[in-house]
Amino acid sequence: MSDAIDDIEEEEAFGISDKLVSDVMEAVDADADEVVEDLVDPLHPADVAHLIEQLDDKDRKEFLRVWPGGIEGEVISELDDNLREEVIDSLDEEELAEAVRDLDSDDVVDLIEDLDDEQTEAVLEALDDSDRALVEQALTYPEESAGRHMQVELVRGPEHWTVGDAIDFLRSDVELPEQFYHIILVDPRMKPVGYVTLGRILSSDRKTPLKELEEDSFRTFNVEQDVEEVAQAINHYHMITAPVVDDDDRLIGVITIDDAMAFLEEEAEEDILRLAGVGEGSLSDRVIETTKNRFPWLAVNLATAILASLVIAMFEETLSGLVALAILMPIVASMGGNAGTQSLTVAVRALATRDLTDANVWRVVRREVLVGLVNGIIFAVVMGAVGYFWFGNLTLAYVIGAAMVINLAVAGLAGTGVPIILEKLGIDPALASGAFVTTVTDVVGFFAFLGLAALWLL
Amino acid sequence: MSDAIDDIEEEEAFGISDKLVSDVMEAVDADADEVVEDLVDPLHPADVAHLIEQLDDKDRKEFLRVWPGGIEGEVISELDDNLREEVIDSLDEEELAEAVRDLDSDDVVDLIEDLDDEQTEAVLEALDDSDRALVEQALTYPEESAGRHMQVELVRGPEHWTVGDAIDFLRSDVELPEQFYHIILVDPRMKPVGYVTLGRILSSDRKTPLKELEEDSFRTFNVEQDVEEVAQAINHYHMITAPVVDDDDRLIGVITIDDAMAFLEEEAEEDILRLAGVGEGSLSDRVIETTKNRFPWLAVNLATAILASLVIAMFEETLSGLVALAILMPIVASMGGNAGTQSLTVAVRALATRDLTDANVWRVVRREVLVGLVNGIIFAVVMGAVGYFWFGNLTLAYVIGAAMVINLAVAGLAGTGVPIILEKLGIDPALASGAFVTTVTDVVGFFAFLGLAALWLL
Structure with a gap:
C-alpha cells in the first residue's frame, strides 16, 4: 500500500511528500527548531500552508510553537479559511504586523473576512495608514463583489502615451505592483479605454503610440459585480487582467487571472460539496x-x-x-x-x-x-x-x-x-x-x- | 418568470443575451445573411461558440449555412467538443484551411483530438509545413500529457542577457507568440534556469542583467507529466507560465495560465458529472x-x-x-x-x-x-x-x-x-x-x- 503511494508521488508535479510531513512532525516532537527550519524554509508559502493543513490539532499547535519567527503573511493567506484564526492567534502582535505588511491589499481583505472583531482590529492596526485606508475602502463593498476581491495595485497611463513614455514611466521610481502584465489606458476622466500587453510594448519602437498596440477586445467590470461572474468572464474571454470601475466608470482596481482561477476552483469545490449535502467544512475540521x-x-x-x-x-x-x-x-x-x-x-x-x-x-x-x-x-x-x-x-x-x-x-x-x-x-x-x-x-x-x-x- | 430572468441578466458580466439568440434565429429563419452578419460579427469568438451551442440541431444547420465565409478557427476551438465535428463538416476545404491557419499549435492539437481520421487529414493538410511538423510532434506525446497541451510558441534568451539585449531581440523582426508574459532564461544546453517577468524588464535599466531580475520561485515540468497536475501546480503556485522540458531537460514549450484555468474548470465539471453517474456528454447532445x-x-x-x-x-x-x-x-x-x-x-x-x-x-x-x-x-x-x-x-x-x-x-x-x-x-x-x-x-x-x-x- 505504501509502495503504491510512493510510486504515485514520484510522478507528482507539485506539493510536498508524505515523507517531508513525517520528518517535520518528528523534528517538531523532538523540539529540534533548527531541523524544522531547514526543512520548511526552502518551501513555497503555498506548500508551507499545505503542510500545516496536513498536521493534526496537536502537531499543528506544536509546530506553530516551535516555528521560529512566526508564520509569513503569504502562508496565512494560502491557508484554509478555518485554520487562519488558529494560526493568527498563535502570533504575537509584532509577528502579526510583520506578516500582514507583506501582503497585497486584496489578500489582507480576504484574510480579514474570516477573522473575529478583535483579530480584525489587530490586523488593521498593523497596517500602514495608506494600506489601512485601502482595506477599509474595500470592506465597504458587498461581500462576493469585485470590489472586495480586486487588487488596487495596477499600472495605468493616458491614452496619448507612446511606448517610450510608458518605459520612462516604468523606469522612474514609481511604486509598481508585484506582478502586472498590462498597461491600462485611461482618458482624462480616468475612464479605462483599452489596454496594451507588456509583450507588445517591449517588442515595439519607442515612438509607437500605445493606442496602436491596443488589444482587440476590452471589457470593464463594475465594482459591485459578483466576483464569480468576473472570474467566469476572465475564463470565458481568456483575459489576464480584468479592470474594475466604479459607478462613474473610473478605473479603481483589477482582478487578476490567478485570483480568478483560485476563486473558480473554490466555487466548483463548493458546488460539488453542496450537491452532496456536505455544506461548508474542510478535512481539518474536528x-x-x-x-x-x-x-x-x-x-x-x-x-x-x-x-x-x-x-x-x-x-x-x-x-x-x-x-x-x-x-x-x-x-x-x-x-x-x-x-x-x-x-x-x-x-x-x-x-x-x-x-x-x-x-x-x-x-x-x-x-x-x-x-x-x-x-x-x-x-x-x-x-x-x-x-x-x-x-x-x-x-x-x-x-x-x-x-x-x-x-x-x-x-x-x-x-x-x-x-x-x-x-x-x-x-x-x-x-x-x-x-x-x-x-x-x-x-x-x-x-x-x-x-x-x-x-x-x- | 420572464421578468425575473431579465433582472438577472442585467447583472451579468459576460456572455450573450437570450434576446440576441432569438434575434439571430429570426434572421436565420428569414435567410437574412446581412442581419446575421451584423449581429454576430461584433461578438468575441467565445460568444459566437456559445451562441452556436444554444441553437438546436435544425437552427444550427441553418445558421452554418447562412453564415457567410465560414466559421473562424478561434470559434471552433471554443466550441463544445461534440459540436466541433458537425461544424467542421459544414466547412469546405478552403474554409477549413483558413480557419486552422489562425490557430496556435496547441489549439490545433486540441481540435484534432476530437476529429475522425478524414477530418484530421484535412486539417493537417491545411497547415504550413512547419506548423504541421509541430502538431504531429505534439501528437506523439501521451493523451492528457503536458506535451499534448503545451504551446510551443515562447520567448527564451541566454542567461547572460541584459535588459537591453532582451528589448533589442524583441524589437527585431523575430516572430513572437500572440501572448507572452515572461522571458525564460536558458543555459547553453537549452535547459531553462529561471524566468523574468516582462514587468521587471520594462521597469529596469537597459544595462541590468536579466539574472538579477529573476523570479524567486521557478519550476519546470516534464513533457509526459499529466497536464491536470501541471494545471493544479499553476494554481497552487500562482504561476502565469509553466515551462515544459523534454527528458534531457531542454525547454520545448509552455503551459499558460489561461489554458490551465480552462482545463481545471473542465476537470471539476467532469468530476461533478461523474459523481452523479452522468459521464461524458453535454447539453447539446440528442x-x-x-x-x-x-x-x-x-x-x-x-x-x-x-x-x-x-x-x-x-x-x-x-x-x-x-x-x-x-x-x-x-x-x-x-x-x-x-x-x-x-x-x-x-x-x-x-x-x-x-x-x-x-x-x-x-x-x-x-x-x-x-x-x-x-x-x-x-x-x-x-x-x-x-x-x-x-x-x-x-x-x-x-x-x-x-x-x-x-x-x-x-x-x-x-x-x-x-x-x-x-x-x-x-x-x-x-x-x-x-x-x-x-x-x-x-x-x-x-x-x-x-x-x-x-x-x-x-
Missing part, C-alpha cells in the same frame, strides 16, 4: 464540527424519507397481501433517485455555466423527460423479466415495469424543473435541489408501484 | 446520445438495487409478520446512502486536491466513522421516537435505532474507504465510488434492520 455540518442535510433527508414511508403506509393492506411488493419496491425508488440525480446534476451545472438559459430551457426539459422515458422503457422490460422469473407473477411484472417508466420520466422532469425553479426564486440550486428531487422520486416511485399493485393485483 | 450516456450507471444501479432486494427477500417471513417493517426499512437505507455520499464526496475531492494523503488517511477515516456514529445516535433517538409513536412498539423503536447507528457508521467507513481503495487501484474514484458505497449502505441497512427485527421482534 468530529464535532463535521457532525454539525452534515447534520442539517441528513435531517432534511430523514423528513423526506418519513414522507416516503407515509406513502408506503397508505398501502399497508396491499403490502401485507403480497410480500414480494416489499422486496421489489426499493428498486423503483432507487432507479428514480439515480435518474433524477443525473438530470439534476446536469441542470445545476448548466445553470452555473450559463449553458441553460431561457432560449433552450424547454428543449432541455423535454430532452430529459424523453431520456427518462426511453431508459424507463428499457429498464421496465429488464425489471419486468426479473420480477416475472423471480416471483412467477406476470401482473407483478407489469406493475413494476409501468412504475419504472413513470418514475424515470418524472425523475427527468423533477431533475430539471426543480433546479430551474429554485434558480428563478434566487435559491442556490446546488444546495437544495437534491433533497427535493429524491423526495419526488421516492414518493412517486412508491406511490406508482404500490398504487398500481393495489389496482391490478389485489 | 436524446439518443444522452440516453446511452446515462444508461450504464442506471444499469449498475439496477444490479445493486436487485442485490439489496435479495437481502430483503432473505427476511420474507419477518416482513410478512409485521408490515411496519416494510414501511420503515427504506428510511434506514436512505439515511445510510446520504451519509455515505457525504463522506465519499469529501474523500473524492480531498484525493483530487491532494489534501488526503498517507499522512492523514487514518485520521480522516476515523473522523468519518465517528461522525457517522454521532449522527447515527442522534437520528436513532429521533427515529426511535417516531417509530414508537407511529406503531406503538418499543422493540421496533430499538430495532430501527440500532440499525441507524450501524448503517451511519458503516456509511462513514465505506464512504472514505471505497474511494481510497479505488485510488490505490488506479481507478478514478469519482467515477466508481457512488455505486459501491450506496450498495454497501443499502445492503447493510436492510440487513441490520430486518436482521435485528428477526432476532428481537418475532
Whole structure:
C-alpha cells in the first residue's frame, strides 16, 4: 500500500511528500527548531500552508510553537479559511504586523473576512495608514463583489502615451505592483479605454503610440459585480487582467487571472460539496464540527424519507397481501433517485455555466423527460423479466415495469424543473435541489408501484 | 418568470443575451445573411461558440449555412467538443484551411483530438509545413500529457542577457507568440534556469542583467507529466507560465495560465458529472446520445438495487409478520446512502486536491466513522421516537435505532474507504465510488434492520 503511494508521488508535479510531513512532525516532537527550519524554509508559502493543513490539532499547535519567527503573511493567506484564526492567534502582535505588511491589499481583505472583531482590529492596526485606508475602502463593498476581491495595485497611463513614455514611466521610481502584465489606458476622466500587453510594448519602437498596440477586445467590470461572474468572464474571454470601475466608470482596481482561477476552483469545490449535502467544512475540521455540518442535510433527508414511508403506509393492506411488493419496491425508488440525480446534476451545472438559459430551457426539459422515458422503457422490460422469473407473477411484472417508466420520466422532469425553479426564486440550486428531487422520486416511485399493485393485483 | 430572468441578466458580466439568440434565429429563419452578419460579427469568438451551442440541431444547420465565409478557427476551438465535428463538416476545404491557419499549435492539437481520421487529414493538410511538423510532434506525446497541451510558441534568451539585449531581440523582426508574459532564461544546453517577468524588464535599466531580475520561485515540468497536475501546480503556485522540458531537460514549450484555468474548470465539471453517474456528454447532445450516456450507471444501479432486494427477500417471513417493517426499512437505507455520499464526496475531492494523503488517511477515516456514529445516535433517538409513536412498539423503536447507528457508521467507513481503495487501484474514484458505497449502505441497512427485527421482534 505504501509502495503504491510512493510510486504515485514520484510522478507528482507539485506539493510536498508524505515523507517531508513525517520528518517535520518528528523534528517538531523532538523540539529540534533548527531541523524544522531547514526543512520548511526552502518551501513555497503555498506548500508551507499545505503542510500545516496536513498536521493534526496537536502537531499543528506544536509546530506553530516551535516555528521560529512566526508564520509569513503569504502562508496565512494560502491557508484554509478555518485554520487562519488558529494560526493568527498563535502570533504575537509584532509577528502579526510583520506578516500582514507583506501582503497585497486584496489578500489582507480576504484574510480579514474570516477573522473575529478583535483579530480584525489587530490586523488593521498593523497596517500602514495608506494600506489601512485601502482595506477599509474595500470592506465597504458587498461581500462576493469585485470590489472586495480586486487588487488596487495596477499600472495605468493616458491614452496619448507612446511606448517610450510608458518605459520612462516604468523606469522612474514609481511604486509598481508585484506582478502586472498590462498597461491600462485611461482618458482624462480616468475612464479605462483599452489596454496594451507588456509583450507588445517591449517588442515595439519607442515612438509607437500605445493606442496602436491596443488589444482587440476590452471589457470593464463594475465594482459591485459578483466576483464569480468576473472570474467566469476572465475564463470565458481568456483575459489576464480584468479592470474594475466604479459607478462613474473610473478605473479603481483589477482582478487578476490567478485570483480568478483560485476563486473558480473554490466555487466548483463548493458546488460539488453542496450537491452532496456536505455544506461548508474542510478535512481539518474536528468530529464535532463535521457532525454539525452534515447534520442539517441528513435531517432534511430523514423528513423526506418519513414522507416516503407515509406513502408506503397508505398501502399497508396491499403490502401485507403480497410480500414480494416489499422486496421489489426499493428498486423503483432507487432507479428514480439515480435518474433524477443525473438530470439534476446536469441542470445545476448548466445553470452555473450559463449553458441553460431561457432560449433552450424547454428543449432541455423535454430532452430529459424523453431520456427518462426511453431508459424507463428499457429498464421496465429488464425489471419486468426479473420480477416475472423471480416471483412467477406476470401482473407483478407489469406493475413494476409501468412504475419504472413513470418514475424515470418524472425523475427527468423533477431533475430539471426543480433546479430551474429554485434558480428563478434566487435559491442556490446546488444546495437544495437534491433533497427535493429524491423526495419526488421516492414518493412517486412508491406511490406508482404500490398504487398500481393495489389496482391490478389485489 | 420572464421578468425575473431579465433582472438577472442585467447583472451579468459576460456572455450573450437570450434576446440576441432569438434575434439571430429570426434572421436565420428569414435567410437574412446581412442581419446575421451584423449581429454576430461584433461578438468575441467565445460568444459566437456559445451562441452556436444554444441553437438546436435544425437552427444550427441553418445558421452554418447562412453564415457567410465560414466559421473562424478561434470559434471552433471554443466550441463544445461534440459540436466541433458537425461544424467542421459544414466547412469546405478552403474554409477549413483558413480557419486552422489562425490557430496556435496547441489549439490545433486540441481540435484534432476530437476529429475522425478524414477530418484530421484535412486539417493537417491545411497547415504550413512547419506548423504541421509541430502538431504531429505534439501528437506523439501521451493523451492528457503536458506535451499534448503545451504551446510551443515562447520567448527564451541566454542567461547572460541584459535588459537591453532582451528589448533589442524583441524589437527585431523575430516572430513572437500572440501572448507572452515572461522571458525564460536558458543555459547553453537549452535547459531553462529561471524566468523574468516582462514587468521587471520594462521597469529596469537597459544595462541590468536579466539574472538579477529573476523570479524567486521557478519550476519546470516534464513533457509526459499529466497536464491536470501541471494545471493544479499553476494554481497552487500562482504561476502565469509553466515551462515544459523534454527528458534531457531542454525547454520545448509552455503551459499558460489561461489554458490551465480552462482545463481545471473542465476537470471539476467532469468530476461533478461523474459523481452523479452522468459521464461524458453535454447539453447539446440528442436524446439518443444522452440516453446511452446515462444508461450504464442506471444499469449498475439496477444490479445493486436487485442485490439489496435479495437481502430483503432473505427476511420474507419477518416482513410478512409485521408490515411496519416494510414501511420503515427504506428510511434506514436512505439515511445510510446520504451519509455515505457525504463522506465519499469529501474523500473524492480531498484525493483530487491532494489534501488526503498517507499522512492523514487514518485520521480522516476515523473522523468519518465517528461522525457517522454521532449522527447515527442522534437520528436513532429521533427515529426511535417516531417509530414508537407511529406503531406503538418499543422493540421496533430499538430495532430501527440500532440499525441507524450501524448503517451511519458503516456509511462513514465505506464512504472514505471505497474511494481510497479505488485510488490505490488506479481507478478514478469519482467515477466508481457512488455505486459501491450506496450498495454497501443499502445492503447493510436492510440487513441490520430486518436482521435485528428477526432476532428481537418475532
